[in-house]
Amino acid sequence: MGKLQTLTNGIIKENPVLVLVLGTCPTLAVSTQASNAFGMGVAATAVLLGSNIVISLLRNVISEKVRIPCYIVTIATFVTLVQMVLNAYAYDIYKALGIYLPLIVVNCIILGRAEAFANKHSVLDSTLDAIGMGIGFTLTLFVMASIREIFGNGTWYGIEIPVLKDNHISILTMAPGGFFVFGCLIAAVNKWARHKPVKRDFDGGCETCPMAASCGGDKAQCEKEGVQV
Amino acid sequence: MSVKAIFAIILTAVFINNYVLQQFLGICPFLGVSKKFDSALGMSIAVIFVMLLATVVTYPIQHFVLDQNGLGYMQTIVFILVIAALVQLVEIVLKKHIPGLHASLGVYLPLITTNCAVLGVCIANVDNYIDAATFGAGYVQALANAFGSGVGFLMAMLLFSGIRARIEDNDAPPAFKGMPITLISAAILSVAFFGFAGVIENIFG
């Protein structure tokens, strides 16, 4: 796989949110305002970059048995570092992201990339993969939040949109709007990419795997990627 | 701490601040495991159990260990490790002593480690209910909230598995087949939960 492809994979073809349907919780929760979504995207990208690099560096040291705890500790460390930095230098975003900031630890994208990519690729490849996935995640969040903020609140980054300000659909900024916009975005991607409708029929263990979406429910693929249920 | 207040906390967690439909925590299992009623039930019971257990353990850790030594910044890392270890422990104990239960719940347990609803409930509990002066009252409230959040998860899962069984064969536009139509159904279910807003406050107010 070429370096460029490693980088661009995450942005379009394997977009973590829209195609792999990972990291849905923060996507839905913080996409009410474009600025929050951007903050969340950058924070998650920083964590992903850090954890991918460290896990890739240590991939020959960490043994199979303790790999998950090792990954979790590494990821949690980076999450805490990001929390501290945001708390110190970007207090508004820190407050807006609230509980979803520590919850980056359990963002399936990050553990998923550690398992599926970083622990078997070189540091350079893992870095590129993290940057690509991070940009894909940030971009999706940003687009979704922009839609929700512009139509739901009539503003965008503090700018008031003339007509929409008086005719905003406030439900879009509330919980149901999150599900709705997310559903429509995935449908749009399906249509645009002329994907066959994303069909995920799992059986057995794969059905319950949080990362099932990333391997399309193919059990053999699941095992090959080292995802264990 | 009155019984009324405890009930208010539980009902609020189930209906108003529903973890899945209003707070967007635990969406992965909500979308992934809600296809069949049985697996939705199994997963939810496991979640209730782990949420309660995790709160039982993490709340005292925060109160007696982290807060008193100025180690608040270790919260995330300590909580996630405790949850991971607990889940492993529960699995081992179940396997050895209650194999029947392990057979039905066992497959869901490892998934729960990475379920953000569990870590979320632990962090929310220490954020909302911890009180440096007294331990007991906050602990009871935290446990009530953990239980209510778990039941809320169960309710969302069961309702949604019923809805999914019906939309499965529906004739949606091709691009909407699969995940998009599922998400839009979730949006409608979420709207339905708006109906509860204010009800609990008015009953217990």
Added chain:
Amino acid sequence: MSKTGTVKTDFVLPIAVLTAICLVCAALLGYFNSLTAPIIADTVAAEEAKARQAVLPEADSFTELDVDLPDVLEDGTKNFVTQVYAADNGAGYVFMVTGNGYGGKGTMKLVVGLSPEGAVLSTVTQDHKETAGMGSKTADEPYRSQWVGVTAETIDTVDAVSGATISSTHYLNSMRSVFAAYALLNR
């Protein structure tokens, strides 16, 4: 793991690696915490100063008053006021309140500006965990503007947010303790 693994490769090494990673991470976090903790304290302090300025725009600077606030104030109201500031040019007082809310104990943080005569000039909700769209309305207009001009005597004229009686009651209790603290101040 190969089946022919020894005790060393099967147990000692993995445990050593995991322990080492944990130790390194903890050390790293401790170090970074010592770097960022003072900055965070400054940020929070600046944020509070900004809120004080917002509720009492006429004030030039503030001095924290050294008042001894008991847990339960004289008339039986529970005290939620944590700090009291006086404007140096006599524009009024600012009360920092950590009151209860629907979201839990001590989760509703208010900043309240009182005129020297004890009427509310402005209130700001700094932090809350109320239900979005219901109790959260206590942090918004028009509920907040209802409070402008209210004194200890007219506290009952403020209408609760409909459908959010608990949140409104908590808010009211916080305000009662502000007026009680003000009374204490003026004695």
